[in-house]
């Protein structure tokens with residue numbers, strides 16, 4: 001028996017073989033997905049690479065696998081979609097590949113179980129390069145419809161879950177994707193638009209505002225700053241404040257929402273989630289991004305965050 005098939009045997013034993021959404025599991029040449037109910041299917045994919053999205057020299061492969069699924073779950077949460085099935089493709093370094101592969105899948109499967117996601121298939125290869133993992137996740141839209149980036153209107157409040165900044169100190173590997181939170185909010189409150197914060201609060205906010213054809217004004221003193229942002233600011237001591245880290249670090253994987261102002265009043269007063277909801281500003285007519293000054297004027301804010309570099 002080749003080590004490849006031994007690995008697949010191990011995986012079949014470890015992974016639940018079928019579910020309502022994927023009744024044929026990992027036994028066949030391709031996955032069969034059963035489409036049921038009224039919701040549209042929503043698909044997302046994300047590829048993570050050792051050296052860019054995690055450092056295997058510094059973290060357990062379980063955490064790398066966990067993150068690969070978690071970032072996809074966060075993207076479905078961003079659209080208030082319910083996750084169902086995942087396809088996982090992995091390029092394993094030849095050296096120690098099968099041990100690494102098992103650890104990787106342990107991390108994926110733990111999180112998959114927690115979020116009721118079936119591993120419906122994928123591909124596992126070995127090569128002389130670093131670990132690369134790509135997860136494709138399919139889910140269904142929930143009522144009253146998917147949360148989009150295009151629905152924010154001038155006057156809407158900017159509301160966020162959780163806290164921001166300093167994710168590099170550990171949060172990016174162990175965050176809980178806001179799936180349950182997004183489903184609850186979409187069900188109980190009238191939301192106009194939403195996304196998840198992956199590249200940086202101000203950068204992602206400017207993208208949401210731009211997609212909606214409006215601008216945004218942030219009340220900087222209301223931005224929830226994570227303890228890790230304070231820690232990072234003092235560790236680095238390079239003039240970047242904890243607030244700067246909160247505004248631009250990225251990989252917070254919190255929800256960023258546009259909520260009609262009365263609904264935002266209710267949301268913030270009721271605090272219906274385990275994680276805090278905070279109003280940090282409002283959307284405005286004029287395209288752009290600003291910080292609100294105490295005297296009522298606005299100051300232009302340049303969006304900061306992680307811009308994916310591309311040559312050519």
Ligand SMILES: [Mg+2]
Pocket residue numbers: 074075078195196197198
């Ligand atoms: Mg996203």
